[in-house]
Amino acid sequence: MERLRLPFSVCAPEVDETPAPGEAPRALAQRLALAKARAVARQHPDAVVIGSDQVADLAGEPLGKPGTHERATAQLRRMRGQTVVFQTALAVVCQATGFEQADLAPVQVQFRELSDAEIERYLQAEAPYDCAGSAKSEGLGIALLDAIHSDDPTALVGLPLIRTCRMLRAAGLVLP
Template sequence: MHDTPNPAAPKRPAEPQAPRPLILGSTSRYRRELLQRLRLPFEVYAPDVDETPLPGERPADLAQRLALAKAQAVARQHPEAIVIGSDQVADLEGDSIGKPGDHERAVAQLRRMSGKTVVFQTAVAVVCAASGFARQDLAAVRVQFRELSDAEIENYLRTEQPYDCAGSAKSEGLGISLLAAIDSDDPTALIGLPLIRTSQLLRLAGLDALATPTGASA
């Protein structure tokens, strides 16, 4: 004799699904430090992406293309993860200003930007290959540089050595003294990762920093 299932019997609640792993597709220590503010556990992988601008490519388009390419490159290797990619390009009158890499280029960049408004185009992309999610956003930060003397430029660069920063200035450090004004609706965008937009994209992808009160950064 077989037991007849009781249709009125309460169903067992479904087991809660574990959140997808989070990966930052970047080797930037600035982006890593910023993402830690969300207190989500994450890993870091370097994206293998050619960052050469395309002929005639506008700074905003370059930043968005590279942010998405970085996220997609890492997502191909980790399809179950939610992957963040980001890129920043300084836009000086339509010209793309990247990382100087050395002292001489940094001097040349700051001389060009002296007394001018530079728009730092900071793009972020969030991709999950398994779910098919792929979204991106762009934060444009308008930065007004003071009129800078050669002595000020030299003293600043020798002190802070911001050769790995687009535009040769760290606004979170002594570089703030180079500036007259900053206009942004996403304050951390100038440092390298717009956390307001990043949080929005992560929620859309199914990962909410406030859903796990005990979350801790990697």
């Protein structure tokens, strides 16, 4: 958000991130982004609120935040040599004006064939236990990848700024 030079504050919504039974990764990401934006908008009805969520999608299975070293190791072993789609969802809500819009910015990420030793070195160096898919592309995790494909290059880090700008303009904000 600092890149857009707009004043903002961060509020952590209390939203249960548990997937519904059989919920597809893209549907989960969209539902959570909208739920987060709505939750904060209820607390700040005059604000234009941005909600976002990202779910790693491995062949239709959501991979959440690992939380532990063991789960991160298991996730990275499953993803080695695979293409994972990071479903990055975005929602903009303003209760005062009745504005509500949501969008999805999928990012295809091709993981290298990773050895167990590479996985262990990476996890020891970065400890990415709080991010979907156990890899931070904005950090050392970029070394785990062969390719990234997206029409919004900021989406993999978590907030697709091209879509954010489009939606903020639609909500009435003035951007350069």
